[in-house]
Amino acid sequence: MPGAEWAGNAATPGKGSLDGLLAAKEIVIACGPGGVGKTTTAAAAAAMAACHQGGRVLVLTVDPARRLADALGLSGIGNRERRIDDSVFRDAGVSPRGELWAAMLDTKESWDQLVRRHAPDAATRDHILANPLYRNISGRFVQSHDYIAMERLFEIHSEGAYDLIVVDTPPSRNALDFLDAPQRLADFFSSRLLRWLIAPYRSRLVNMASKPFYQVADRILGTQFLADIAEFFILFQSMYDGFVERAGAVARLLSDRRTTFLVVSTLEATPMREAEFFARELVARDLHLGAIVLNKVLPAYFRDPSAARVAQALRDRATDIAGALRDRAAAPAGDPSADPAQTARVLREIADSYLNFSVVARREEEERTEMSAQPEVLAAVPFFDEDIFDMAGLLRLGARI
Amino acid sequence: MPEPVPERDPSPGPAGPEPPHLLDLRLVFVTGKGGVGKTTVAAALSQLAAAHGKRVLVCEVDAKGDLASLFEAAPTSFVGREVAPGIVAMSMDTEASLREYLKLHLRIPVVGRIGPLARAFDFVATAAPGVREILTVGKLCYEVRERHYDLVVVDASATGHIIGQLTAPQAINDLVKVGLIRTQTDWMLDILSDPGTTGLVAVTTPEEMPVSETLELAGRVAEETTVRLSAVVVNRVLPELFGRREEEVFESLRDPAVSALLSELAGGEVGPVLEGARLAVTMRRTRAGHLDHLRAGLDPSVPVLLLPYLFTRTHGLRTTRQVAASLGEELGF
Numbered sequence: 168m169p170g171a172e173w174a175g176n177a178a179t180p181g182k183g184s185l186d187g188l189l190a191a192k193e194i195v196i197a198c199g200p201g202g203v204g205k206t207t208t209a210a211a212a213a214a215m216a217a218c219h220q221g222g223r224v225l226v227l228t229v230d231p232a233r234r235l236a237d238a239l240g241l242s243g244i245g246n247r248e249r250r251i252d253d254s255v256f257r258d259a260g261v262s263p264r265g266e267l268w269a270a271m272l273d274t275k276e277s278w279d280q281l282v283r284r285h286a287p288d289a290a291t292r293d294h295i296l297a298n299p300l301y302r303n304i305s306g307r308f309v310q311s312h313d314y315i316a317m318e319r320l321f322e323i324h325s326e327g328a329y330d331l332i333v334v335d336t337p338p339s340r341n342a343l344d345f346l347d348a349p350q351r352l353a354d355f356f357s358s359r360l361l362r363w364l365i366a367p368y369r370s371r372l373v374n375m376a377s378k379p380f381y382q383v384a385d386r387i388l389g390t391q392f393l394a395d396i397a398e399f400f401i402l403f404q405s406m407y408d409g410f411v412e413r414a415g416a417v418a419r420l421l422s423d424r425r426t427t428f429l430v431v432s433t434l435e436a437t438p439m440r441e442a443e444f445f446a447r448e449l450v451a452r453d454l455h456l457g458a459i460v461l462n463k464v465l466p467a468y469f470r471d472p473s474a475a476r477v478a479q480a481l482r483d484r485a486t487d488i489a490g491a492l493r494d495r496a497a498a499p500a501g502d503p504s505a506d507p508a509q510t511a512r513v514l515r516e517i518a519d520s521y522l523n524f525s526v527v528a529r530r531e532e533e534e535r536t537e538m539s540a541q542p543e544v545l546a547a548v549p550f551f552d553e554d555i556f557d558m559a560g561l562l563r564l565g566a567r568i
Numbered sequence: 569m570p571e572p573v574p575e576r577d578p579s580p581g582p583a584g585p586e587p588p589h590l591l592d593l594r595l596v597f598v599t600g601k602g603g604v605g606k607t608t609v610a611a612a613l614s615q616l617a618a619a620h621g622k623r624v625l626v627c628e629v630d631a632k633g634d635l636a637s638l639f640e641a642a643p644t645s646f647v648g649r650e651v652a653p654g655i656v657a658m659s660m661d662t663e664a665s666l667r668e669y670l671k672l673h674l675r676i677p678v679v680g681r682i683g684p685l686a687r688a689f690d691f692v693a694t695a696a697p698g699v700r701e702i703l704t705v706g707k708l709c710y711e712v713r714e715r716h717y718d719l720v721v722v723d724a725s726a727t728g729h730i731i732g733q734l735t736a737p738q739a740i741n742d743l744v745k746v747g748l749i750r751t752q753t754d755w756m757l758d759i760l761s762d763p764g765t766t767g768l769v770a771v772t773t774p775e776e777m778p779v780s781e782t783l784e785l786a787g788r789v790a791e792e793t794t795v796r797l798s799a800v801v802v803n804r805v806l807p808e809l810f811g812r813r814e815e816e817v818f819e820s821l822r823d824p825a826v827s828a829l830l831s832e833l834a835g836g837e838v839g840p841v842l843e844g845a846r847l848a849v850t851m852r853r854t855r856a857g858h859l860d861h862l863r864a865g866l867d868p869s870v871p872v873l874l875l876p877y878l879f880t881r882t883h884g885l886r887t888t889r890q891v892a893a894s895l896g897e898e899l900g901f
Contacts, residue, residue, distance in 0.1 A: 202602045468843060474844075477841055495829060513810060520807075556776070
């Protein structure tokens, strides 16, 4: 496609490359604000690594666009890891050196697996799975995505089946939630407050009604709801040791030197603010900020000052130029010289369009300069004018990273 | 692909099949996938309503500070503050909401006296589903019920979370069989279920993921909530450069001989300018396809409002005003 020729320029010279990063690390976590193409970037990076570096590469994704999932044969695979068929690569005109695997995150299923693993006995397990609060937490509330994504990553990594795991992080209120989720959950179950809260339900000897707190809580929430909460916590506490141990292990994995983070963003104001915050925060936590990937960057020719002068000339002298074109053109197919007024309109439109986009492109350039001080690798990915919905598209994107 | 939308209001009452005008509602939730301009649209809708003489409360639920900057104002807090004539802005803080709730409904004046509850709140809210959601929706419904404002605009959670928020009263109703909360959720449900009072605006862009997420949201809103989808706002719609005949002219300009001549006449290389126009045309065409897909998948009674792509360098109040003006045009002002 013609668009592939744009000089969207790749990694900043001398600062390392994404390719190197993918070769050096075992876990690559793509994170950043919503709507910037995180999922597609993660998939493209994994596809490139499988193609060029070989080995077994897994992309753990949350919510790919349906068309992309269909094209890769991923629809409805749920939690199971599945190998992307070589025919998908062949159709894109490449023969990969390695294997590309993919898995999607099914929160409910993952939680159930977790309970099955950590529950001390079958009766506790069944009680938890049947508790109305548990069903709500695991199924309905998105925050639980954060925990489960990290949990799955840990699980898969500890099986030792892949050379590289690329993770696409779930959308969340705060891009950092997923980092804190394991520790938060562990803190929660180890808190004295929680034990205190459910104490009356453990011991029938305590008269609940005598404590003002329970009186208030009971007035607000009702006895049954309180009992459900208490049951849930008491049951979950039986899994406490498992959770705390896991949280510690996940935290170690995230700060391991084999793990790196890619912050994905576009150059628009709001995503940039979030991405900058994220990059700072990773550094503050001593996590490895491997690269910032800037997506959907307008092509460099929109920043060409001489082209801007040409656009200005086309705009200002559209009528004259259209007239001269009619007089001098060796009328090609379609005969543009037929109606100079129409040609002049077209010239004005294209000139305006160019000047409009160049305002945006120059603003982006400025943002990018401000950003470039930060990471080892800053990759800019050009704006693809067509959607990326198949392996060929992913590889095209991957080649630009 | 289009989800069958169940009959909502079979009686030919005042609600009718046509949704009421956006500015006649009392409570509008603005949602959308991250990055589509949800906050900007919420700010613009508030601006437009205020320009039509309404007293507006605009509330940012997932406070990231963007709302304040769209009015060039200091950061918002739970206590509302006027950020523009007729517009009071606040940000949601569920703990403050709980405090207010206890004060108003249980007559417990200072939450410090029930210290353990305040400290327990974060834990309970983390684990007990719906607690944060109900406190958020509860505060907003309360403002509607008390009629402090003509219109409450909510810069709501992203599409992934909004269903949880809108269904929280129902979820709590199912979980909690007795108690004060139970009686509280009943009036909230009344407010949320009245199509003349409450509406949802889904913001999207004409791109693949935002469109499919919007269609999925529309289906879930109809199936799982009592709230009506009042409008879909499509943000960043690119201008149509040419008609069909003009496009032929454009194609002929790209002929190497013609563009060489054009370069000579314009006094410089026209290649980048022509390439830029080609990019704009392709982008516009790809996006028009997504827009068609959106229209085809939505119930025809849901208005689709288009906002142009802004080729500007600004982000603040200037943007809010421009988007408000476009929104006003789309709404027929």
